[in-house]
Amino acid sequence: MKRILNKMFSNLTVGAITVAALLPVVTLNAEAANPQNMLAMYQDQSGTQGSATRGEKFFFAKRAHSNGETVSCTTCHTENPKATGKTRANKLIEPIAPVANKERFTDPAKVEKWFKRNCKDVLERACSEQEKADFIAYMLSVK
């Protein structure tokens, strides 16, 4: 019994050390995310440079949704990336441009979550990695 307990304890210790060793890495990654390296990540994934010009066009492009509405990124984010937007349910959206909102593009999971949702809502398809790079490049160019 004692041997079993000892073994369990040592396994626990090893486990705790492993977790402790992994933690700083995970935290550092989360801390390190910023608009510049998120842009770099999407550029890597798409193999192209992000273009602020293309991103701007993308942001303002209006399209006819299959539900009959005319939609665009600006429907909710407004035509000014530095302004506060509004969801369809009337809730405020903090500005999308990093210059006006330091939280933007600093959480990779959040960025992916919203690209997935909003690309589907506006374009009715997923966005390409290049479109994501362009989008961030444009947002970074807004001063």
Next chain:
Amino acid sequence: MMGINKRNLSILLATILGSSFLLTASWGSSGDAVFAAVTHGPTKEECSACHMAYPAGLLPARSWKKMMGELDRHFGEDASLAPEVASDIAKYLTENAADIPRGTQMMSRIASGIPGNSDPQRFTETRYFGYLHDEVPAYVWKRKGIASKANCTACHTKADQGSFIEREIKIPKQ
């Protein structure tokens, strides 16, 4: 055939008055219009991203279950979440839904107004909501400051904390 005489008329009036009294008495005053504030972290965070985090007690468990199973088509928008986050939120919502046995009086009134074979996705389409808002005329609903029936906080100033009591109501003038 009965002609309209005084006696018939008074019976008719009494019937109308009586039935309207019964209708009112069926649910009575709104009572304690306070729901538990959404304290569950992921529910609060995810559900308040686009609208206020509605109290779980506004809909029965079967409604929440349906909603959490089709988040990719959430009132015409994609609100999809990672499966583990969605099921965590679904657990909280169903465990605190209108039809739980230990619910408040208001929760059981909401639940009792919903037919067992339906799973409404909007509280505003339930009978109890209609009962509580029957004095709000259509033109008020159309005011810019309200915009949508889903916009509770437009009039119920503390709705986002789960409180809908009468004295906190402030209806936008336009």
